[in-house]
Amino acid sequence: MSVGIRRLEPGDDRDRFCSGHPDLDRFFHRFADQNQFRHHVGVTYIAVEDDAILGFVTVSPSEIEIDALPADRRRRLPRYPLPTLRLARLAVAQSAQGRGIGQTLLRFALTLARRMADEIGCVGVVVDAKPDAQTFYLRYGFESVSAVEGVLLDRPEPTPMFLPLSAIPCPDNR
Numbered sequence: 001m002s003v004g005i006r007r008l009e010p011g012d013d014r015d016r017f018c019s020g021h022p023d024l025d026r027f028f029h030r031f032a033d034q035n036q037f038r039h040h041v042g043v044t045y046i047a048v049e050d051d052a053i054l055g056f057v058t059v060s061p062s063e064i065e066i067d068a069l070p071a072d073r074r075r076r077l078p079r080y081p082l083p084t085l086r087l088a089r090l091a092v093a094q095s096a097q098g099r100g101i102g103q104t105l106l107r108f109a110l111t112l113a114r115r116m117a118d119e120i121g122c123v124g125v126v127v128d129a130k131p132d133a134q135t136f137y138l139r140y141g142f143e144s145v146s147a148v149e150g151v152l153l154d155r156p157e158p159t160p161m162f163l164p165l166s167a168i169p170c171p172d173n174r
């Protein structure tokens, strides 16, 4: 059976998911549902195969200060905070890593950024990359930027990274 991506639903069994990263697993087990259904601070999409959850990506709207962008990306943009899609969390089950599921979830999130740009505005995607995931994001064109917003308590500290909308393909080549 092929892997599909869909929104997390209240009845989904998240307990068995294990990426090997305790903070990502704790978020998925305990907070993904209330953040989505009660607080509306983010939406989680899951990769599913035969009813098993193989991975998830959580996204939320965010902003980036223009001064956080690399100098060549600032040209012609207004000086107020710029709307972005935040890739808040991305994880693949240990048993399913290396099968292209992380890439599929990331590409799905990039299509959401395109839709956000069309419907409400979005200049790109931001992520706080964990040290061992930085090269994963570099492969897709993300670049390091100054701190985006907020204080992160994660240790070791993640690296803020940004992918401009111009680097995300249009579905219909507009």
Ligand SMILES: CC(C)(COP(=O)(O)OP(=O)(O)OC[C@H]1O[C@@H](n2cnc3c(N)ncnc32)[C@H](O)[C@@H]1OP(=O)(O)O)[C@@H](O)C(=O)NCCC(=O)NCCS
Binding pocket: 019, 021, 024, 089, 090, 091, 092, 093, 096, 097, 098, 099, 100, 101, 102, 103, 104, 128, 129, 130, 132, 133, 134, 135, 136, 139
């Ligand atoms: C990082 C992660 C999401 C990648 O997911 P995955 O399903 O294993 O990756 P994929 O199979 O889609 O890999 C796609 C490509 O990226 C490469 N890749 C995978 N993980 C990588 C990493 N950590 N660093 C660099 N490249 C990586 C793969 O080799 C593959 O390359 P290829 O297309 O040339 O074969 C997954 O390993 C994971 O959940 N890790 C733990 C949690 C984590 O670090 N999340 C990111 C938080 S910011």
